Each structure stands twice: as structure tokens, then as C-alpha cells.
Amino acid sequence: MAEKTFFRMRLINKYYPMGDEKVHVLKDVNLDIEKGEYLSVLGPSGSGKSTLMNIIGCLDVASSGTYMLEGDAIDLLEEDELAHIRSGKIGFIFQNSQLLPRLTALKNVELPLIYSGVSPSKRRKRAESILKRVGLEDRMDHYPNQLSGGQQQRVAIARALVTNPSLLLADEPTGALDQKTGRQIMQLFRELNAEGRTIIMITHDMNIAAYAHRVVHIIDGELTEEGGENSAGNA
Ligand SMILES: Nc1ncnc2c1ncn2[C@@H]1O[C@H](COP(=O)(O)OP(=O)(O)OP(=O)(O)O)[C@@H](O)[C@H]1O
Ligand SMILES: [Mg+2]
Structure with a gap:
């Protein structure tokens, strides 16, 4: 039996409608990622x-193309099925940590588990252990505005990890941080990857991209593998 593909994109195109025209933003993107890889997507603004x-x-x-994630044909799914995949398989870390200001660090981290229906006591235990993992055991009851930028980003990482996702997806995770704090976050990513997590990190900064084990470049919507000529992965 064929091995279940972890991640495969083929000929992905994305157009945005703009009045009567359309903008062609992603152009025939091919990408294969194996379980446990740490990949960076490096490219300029826009x-x-x-x-x-x-x-x-x-x-x-996508507007066209195919996308398989852990055996699911994502391009064929409806919105409710996509939501199910999101909450079960993917942990998101956004550029600005996007924590809810009225919730403590602990409650922010518990949030994804509420959506997936985990009991309150289990939620709390799991969120506490993940916050410990990112070094914030003594900051769990702080609100976001009582935390430093790097601490907020670590809460966001904890929140992304709390559902134990198979894929960790980060868009400019160090964008708002000073260099030293950025390096600490990159150290944490390395550890998470060494534990077997698949990570895709998006950045415009080649120094940050260098922390990943594999770098693909995106320029004007076209993806190229570092050292290769064509779209990333084997078509
Ligand atoms: N909803 C939209 N409608 C029309 N054009 C869009 C839309 N969203 C993005 N674009 C265009 O698509 C291109 C890619 O945008 P995208 O946000 O993916 O860039 P990016 O690489 O993430 O840039 P940055 O590093 O600045 O965040 C840009 O030229 C942008 O103007
Ligand atoms: Mg962007």
C-alpha cells in the first residue's frame, strides 16, 4: 500500500478578483513536505x-490545483470540513501574537481546546503543561498587556501547540521581536522540530529562514527550492 502523503501541493494557483481584472498571486506552486521536516518559505513583501x-x-x-494533507484532499473539502482540519491538525502562529486581551495567558492557551470540546479540567492541565514547556509557568495568570513581546509570542506558540497539531504554521513569528528574543523563539522552534513536529515558517528575513533545515523561495508568486531551478519538490 502506498505511504500516506504528509503534504503535497500540485499546480496551486491563486487569483484575487480586482474589479474586472484578476491578480495572479500564486503561480503553479508545487510543494512536497515530509513528516518531521522544518521548512522555511522565504520571500519579499507582496x-x-x-x-x-x-x-x-x-x-x-486555491483557485486551482491540488492539496493533500495527511491523506485528506483539502481542495475538495467544504468549509465545515476545512474548519475540522484546522482545529485538529494545524497550529497557527501569527506575526502579531493575536492573543485575546481580556483573557489570561492560561485562558488564551485553553481556547482552542474549548472549540474542540475538551473538558475544563483536562483543558487546564494541558494548557498548564504547554505553558511550562515554553518557560511561562510563572506567568500563567498574567494578561497579555502584562507580558513582554517575547512572552506574548511564547503564549501564542503554546496556544498553537495545545491541540497537539501535526503541522505548525508560523507567519513571521519573530517579526515583532528584538534579535535576542527572536533567537530564543528560533531555539524553541528547533526543539519542537527535534521532538518530531513538522514546521512551516514564513519569513522575509534570510537570517531567520536559516534556522530551518530546508528553505524554499517565493518571488512574485513562484516557488523555487534553494539550489534547484524549478518548483519545490518532485513534480
Ligand atoms: N484580497 C486581495 N485582493 C487582491 N489582491 C490581494 C489580496 N490579498 C493579497 N493581494 C495581493 O497579493 C499579493 C501577495 O500578498 P501576500 O499578503 O500574500 O504577500 P506577503 O508575501 O505575505 O507580503 P508581506 O511580507 O508584506 O506580508 C500582493 O501583491 C497583494 O497586493
Ligand atoms: Mg504576509
Whole structure:
């Protein structure tokens, strides 16, 4: 029997309608990722990184092409099925940590588990253990505005990890941080990857991209493998 593909994109195109015209943002993107890989997508502003991240994260769908994630044909799914994949398989880390200001660190981290129907006592235990994992055991009852930028980002990472997703997806995770704090976050990503998590990190900063084990470049909606000529992966 064929091995279940972890991640495969083929000929992904994305167009946005603009009046009577359409903007061609992703162009025949091919990408294969194996379980446990740590991949960075490096490209300048406007190259299509967030558009790609939204499609990878099942927050948006491509205009054409195929996308398989852990055996599911994502391009064939309806919105409620996409929501199910998102909450079960994907952990998101956004550029600005996007924590809810009226919830403590602990409650922010518990949130994804509420959506997936986990009991309150289990939620709390799981959120506490993940916050410990990111070094915030003494900050669990702080509200976001009582935390430093790097601490907020670690809460966001904990929130992304709490459902134990098979894919961790990060859009400019160090974008708002100073260099030293950025390096700490990158150290944490390395550890998470060493534990077997698959990570896709999107960045415009080649110094940050270098922390990943594999780098693909996106320029004007076209993806190329570092050292290769064509679209990433084997077509
Ligand atoms: N809803 C939309 N309608 C029309 N054009 C869009 C839309 N969203 C994005 N675009 C265009 O698609 C291109 C890619 O945008 P995207 O947000 O993916 O870039 P990015 O690589 O993430 O850039 P940045 O590094 O600045 O975040 C841009 O030229 C943008 O203007
Ligand atoms: Mg972006």
C-alpha cells in the first residue's frame, strides 16, 4: 500500500478578483513536505507568502490545483470540513501574537481546546503543561498587556501547540521581536522540530529562514527550492 502523503501541493494557483481584472498571486506552486521536516518559505513583501500560508492552513482555498494533507484532499473539502482540519491538525502562529486581551495567558492557551470540546479540567492541565514547556509557568495568570513581546509570542506558540497539531504554521513569528528574543523563539522552534513536529515558517528575513533545515523561495508568486531551478519538490 502506498505511504500516506504528509503534504503535497500540485499546480496551486491563486487569483484575487480586482474589479474586472484578476491578480495572479500564486503561480503553479508545487510543494512536497515530509513528516518531521522544518521548512522555511522565504520571500519579499507582496510575494504571496501569507496567501500561501492561508491556503496551507485551510483558511482559504486555491483557485486551482491540488492539496493533500495527511491523506485528506483539502481542495475538495467544504468549509465545515476545512474548519475540522484546522482545529485538529494545524497550529497557527501569527506575526502579531493575536492573543485575546481580556483573557489570561492560561485562558488564551485553553481556547482552542474549548472549540474542540475538551473538558475544563483536562483543558487546564494541558494548557498548564504547554505553558511550562515554553518557560511561562510563572506567568500563567498574567494578561497579555502584562507580558513582554517575547512572552506574548511564547503564549501564542503554546496556544498553537495545545491541540497537539501535526503541522505548525508560523507567519513571521519573530517579526515583532528584538534579535535576542527572536533567537530564543528560533531555539524553541528547533526543539519542537527535534521532538518530531513538522514546521512551516514564513519569513522575509534570510537570517531567520536559516534556522530551518530546508528553505524554499517565493518571488512574485513562484516557488523555487534553494539550489534547484524549478518548483519545490518532485513534480
Ligand atoms: N484580497 C486581495 N485582493 C487582491 N489582491 C490581494 C489580496 N490579498 C493579497 N493581494 C495581493 O497579493 C499579493 C501577495 O500578498 P501576500 O499578503 O500574500 O504577500 P506577503 O508575501 O505575505 O507580503 P508581506 O511580507 O508584506 O506580508 C500582493 O501583491 C497583494 O497586493
Ligand atoms: Mg504576509
